[in-house]
Amino acid sequence: MRLAGKVAIVTGGGSGFGEGIVKKFVEEGASVVLMDRDEAAAARVSGEAGDKVRPITGDVSTLESFAAAADLARSAFGGLDILVNNAGVAQPPLPLETMDEGLFDRIANVNMRSIYNGARAVVPHFKSIKSGAILNVASTGGVSPRPNLTWYNASKGWAIAATRAMAVELAPFGIRVNAINPVAGDTPLLPTFIGSGEENRARVVATIPIGRLSTPQDMGNAAAFLCSDEASMITGVDLNVDGGKCI
Secondary structure (H helix, E strand, O other): OOOOOOEEEEEOOOOHHHHHHHHHHHHOOOEEEEEEOOHHHHHHHHHHHOOOEEEEEOOOOOHHHHHHHHHHHHHHHOOOOEEEEOOOOOOOOOOHHHOOHHHHHHHHHHHHHHHHHHHHHHHHHHHHHOOEEEEEEOOHHHOOOOOOOHHHHHHHHHHHHHHHHHHHHHHHHOEEEEEEEEOOEOOOOHHHHHOOOHHHHHHHHOOOOOOOOEOHHHHHHHHHHHOOHHHOOOOOOEEEEOOOOOO
16 A cells, blocks of 8 residues: 555556556555546546546646646545656657658657646646655657657657656655656557567567566556655656666
């Protein structure tokens, strides 16, 4: 129960890594506002997780959605202690100069602007209570980029740099900011990166020393630790949860 009494917002909690984080947080005693653009997915996960989860439909590219989630956290659970910026979008492999502006803008809005919006919504509150934890879900792509994923990799490198800069600025206010870097995982985004089929899957697994893809449970475990008081001396870290991929 390392998160007992804590209240969290988790974006993109309706599937994949976000779902794993929501369920682990509840196991550890937290109450969670689950924000997702997919209303049905958010309702499913909240129904499975129990009455400590409140779903809300929102678009992380807008400040209004974060403000609504923060208001729900305070009205439903009496406060707010943690923000997990998990929502993200992928890109199919393609030469960097061929990506159209629409896809680039979507990557920038969801993977980058969301962190800015989340900070604007929660940092004033965290400053007022002189505590708080923000966790950004980045990627090994931001540490060890692969060809033909340039703009996705760049967005995750931005998330890592933002994490470090936020950590330095907010530490005097008792606010910690960290990131986790998943490797390719068993989530709905996986086919976008690697295509379908067992051959593609086996090719990716062969590059991971531990010999498997990451799971939502892996991300939930890492997130729960970094957002707990056990990690009270840890800030500005981007933790590779990658089975040795980036060694």
